[in-house]
Amino acid sequence: MRIGIANDVPIAAEALRRVLAASGEHQVAWIAxxxxxxxxxxxxxxxDLVLMDLEMPLLDGVEATRRIMANAPCAILVVTARPQDNVGQVFRALGAGALDVVATPVLLGQPGGEAELLAKIRTIGKLVAGRPAPVPAGVPHVAHLVAIGASTGGPAALARLFSLWQPPPDTAAVVVQHIDSSFAAQLVRWLGEQSxxxxxxxxxxxxxxxxxxxxATTADHLRLAPGNRLRYDAEPRDEIHRPSIDIFFHSVARHWGRTAAGILLTGMGRDGAAGLFAMRAAGHTTIAQDEASSAVYGMPRAAAEMNAAQKILPLDNISKWLSDRIGGA
Structure with a gap:
């Protein structure tokens, strides 16, 4: 990975540079x-990733993170001295778009700091799974993508969502709902009757x-492929959830280069949380349904616990956010 270091303390910046160089896996893109x-x-x-300190001159790490995510989104890992002593700033940075936090190795004061840092970087690298590709010229009318995953309680939630919001002409909305493929056609027909x-x-x-x-209407996994085509794939065959929300969200993170929103609705289990994390790391907005409006607060809870969702909203507020930020009826 190409990694930027944002740290005004020379000894800390040099320690980070040495850890990355010694790993043999990463390249330092710059030091700010x-x-x-x-x-x-x-x-x-x-x-591909920024190692962001919290305390810096002119602009602190929280505000720098906020501006980066607004103007040139990329994955951000907060690396700071004694994060346990700066809990408020840490959570503000996470709220601004940072993905995780770790102590600066040179100041950690205990063995294993370098290994912990590299493990965090490796995890983020797997979740990001590459930079979003540019959108081909063949589909210029689709400027925004709304990727939605749902499971238990999902049909009713989807019906409510689309009764309050319908995608405008420049926006595509794609739904992956856990449902037996024999009922998928009926779901499509029923949703059309409800909104x-x-x-x-x-x-x-x-x-x-x-x-x-x-x-999505088959038991195979849905993926967004290059050229903005939607393809079904039987692999991985041992995936419990078919179709898998995680697999679709990961494909969006990898192949969609314009603005997108990932939305994880009610459902049992954890499917979709890791994929939502990947979308967030790729710079897209991520939303999970809140507990009070969820029929089953499993998948949204998993997303909240791993900091994959930037926003936790009631179902009706998700519709309002879409109308306010993307447009549509």
């Missing part, structure tokens, strides 16, 4: 001594369609 420099360098020389939104089943090879809600 102020938060202002970090924001500028992310825009000019976008790295004014245009609801359509997804056939293998379909393109994303603006102004449309497209629903």
């Amino acid at each position: 001594r102020t938060g202002v420099d970090a924001v500028r360098l992310c825009a000019d020389l976008r790295p 004014p939104a245009k609801i359509a089943p997804i056939a293998d090879g379909d393109h994303l369609e603006g102004g449309m809600v497209q629903v």
